[in-house]
Amino acid sequence: MGNPIVKSYTLGNEGKIVTTVTGDDRDVASIAIFKVNTQVYTTTLNALQLDATTKHDLIIGSLTILKGATLSLTVPSNFQPGSVFLNCMLKSGDNDPAPFSAMVAQWPLSS
Numbered sequence: 522m523g524n525p526i527v528k529s530y531t532l533g534n535e536g537k538i539v540t541t542v543t544g545d546d547r548d549v550a551s552i553a554i555f556k557v558n559t560q561v562y563t564t565t566l567n568a569l570q571l572d573a574t575t576k577h578d579l580i581i582g583s584l585t586i587l588k589g590a591t592l593s594l595t596v597p598s599n600f601q602p603g604s605v606f607l608n609c610m611l612k613s614g615d616n617d618p619a620p621f622s623a624m625v626a627q628w629p630l631s632s
Contacts, residue, residue: 525542525543526541526542526543526547526628527540527541527542528540528625528628530623530625530626532554532581532584533581533582533583533584533613534582535556535582535583535584536554536555536556536581536582536584538552538554538555538626539552539553539554539555540552540605540626541553542603542626542628544567546568546596546597547596547597547603547628547629548567548568548596548597548603550565550567550594550603550605551564551565552564552573552605552625554579554581555581556580556582557582561580561581562575562579566592566594566605571595571596572591572592572593573591573592574590574591575588575590575609584611584612584613585611585618586609586610586611587610587611587618589609589610590608590609591607591608592605592606592607592625593605593606593608597629597630598630599630602628602629602630603626603627603628603629604624604626604627604628605624605627606622606623606625607623607624607625608620609621
């Protein structure tokens, strides 16, 4: 097994989503969501559990990821890279919540 792969996705001014990929087949993704340096959510996805759903609102400064957000893993193969995708309702300040989707990490099988 190679060294872990660490990918970071910036979310607003105070947030980041850090994905650490491990496993011989690069198919285990540990995901942590931070407000500055404070972890507000963590989950691990793998080939047997491809999706996770948040059970609470995640407050990240002026942004809030509303409960029910999903993180989805695509396991890498010879035909496609691995990835983690966030799909949620995002509230910014006093604005109404709006749909938000983003690929928060991507990596090749051979790394």
